[in-house]
Amino acid sequence: MSKASERAYAEIRGLILSGDAPPGAPLTEEALADICGVSRTPVREALRRLEAELYVVRSDSQRLFVADWNSEALAEMFTLRAMLEAHAAARAATRITPAALEALRACNARITAAIAGPEPDVASFLSENRSFHEITIAAADSPRLATMLAALVEQPVVRRTAARYNRTELARSAHEHGELIQAFAAQDAQWAQAVMTGHIRRAFHAFSAAEPVQ
Amino acid sequence: MSKASERAYAEIRGLILSGDAPPGAPLTEEALADICGVSRTPVREALRRLEAELYVVRSDSQRLFVADWNSEALAEMFTLRAMLEAHAAARAATRITPAALEALRACNARITAAIAGPEPDVASFLSENRSFHEITIAAADSPRLATMLAALVEQPVVRRTAARYNRTELARSAHEHGELIQAFAAQDAQWAQAVMTGHIRRAFHAFSAAEPVQ
């Protein structure tokens, strides 16, 4: 995406996720344009995107407000993500190329390394974890699925989940990735699906155990 | 959505679905603006939406083309729809209100009536069928799920499927709706999920049996 539009998107999303724009707060295009330092045009595009991703909701007539994500909505998000990403894993199992499989192995090796030291490198973990899932989704080779998952996987949520993980849980996460790689190598769709389901749902419960949202 | 923007959306979508804009054809904002009789601004919004729904794809650098939906893509669409809509049915089973249940009964009664005569009223069938599924999805009470399904259920596809149904199959469709209502009344999520899965997958195979796309 282009520069101003992308910036507006990131900026507004940041306002929402940081809580500066609390749930229910009205969002006017002009005010946001001022804040972002761009004109209304890219702001409008950013808002459309945020609306599609349900960060903002459109009221009775076309006025936008910050959506409130209660715990129920988060639970549904994780459920949908588990369902779809497990399906992606199943597809990937029978489609993945040797090169992608190797990339996953390398990725997970870096994850293991990141959490090996006395002080886990959470930043690296997150970055590599993201790559791992992206490679998997790409291997599933389904644009629709990829689009849907992109709207579903919120990195701030992932980050908070990882922040909640202790060393043991981080290691278990890496272990699950390893098992997923095995399932892919065996081209066992059901196995891959099951492992991914557990992987995401465990993340959900780790997340839920964390302090309430905001 | 507003008037010009909505019109542009419908117009462009029509061009794509009718085949006037064949898969792979480049789409320029200005040309579309001329065709639709509006300016580029609403056309851009329409294109964003169509892009999110994967009617059009954005090439290497920001140029738009008509996406081609091969049979593989259609299969994946049906698979995703079956998965998500079955999940919606499962949620609906434990959440549906008596009023919504009654609305479903009335809806299905109208469907049954529409296919009762010597010449099935396919238009009514389609309209009521759409209502039936919309009520179900609304009863699931999950905005995210609703958004995703909206992007997945293409009415032209549904229409073609129904056009392929003979009287027996139309009746079977209504019967499946009836069973779904029973599952809802019993608040049996698993049952509802299974019935919906079968309902969609049968539609998929009826669709696949039809002549190739375009």
Next chain:
DNA sequence: AGCAACGCTATTGTATACAAAGTGCGCCGG
């Protein structure tokens, strides 16, 4: 005093003009 209608204002929708960026073609050089 309450209700309704009017008009003002705030906000979104659309058009257009301009800026930037990428593509393709042609020209020049090897």
Next chain:
DNA sequence: CCGGCGCACTTTGTATACAATAGCGTTGCT
């Protein structure tokens, strides 16, 4: 003749001005 460079043109991105519309307050009438 082929390849690379550069310029022109096409296309998209952004800003701004104007139009339409919905909310809301105020004022006047009952």
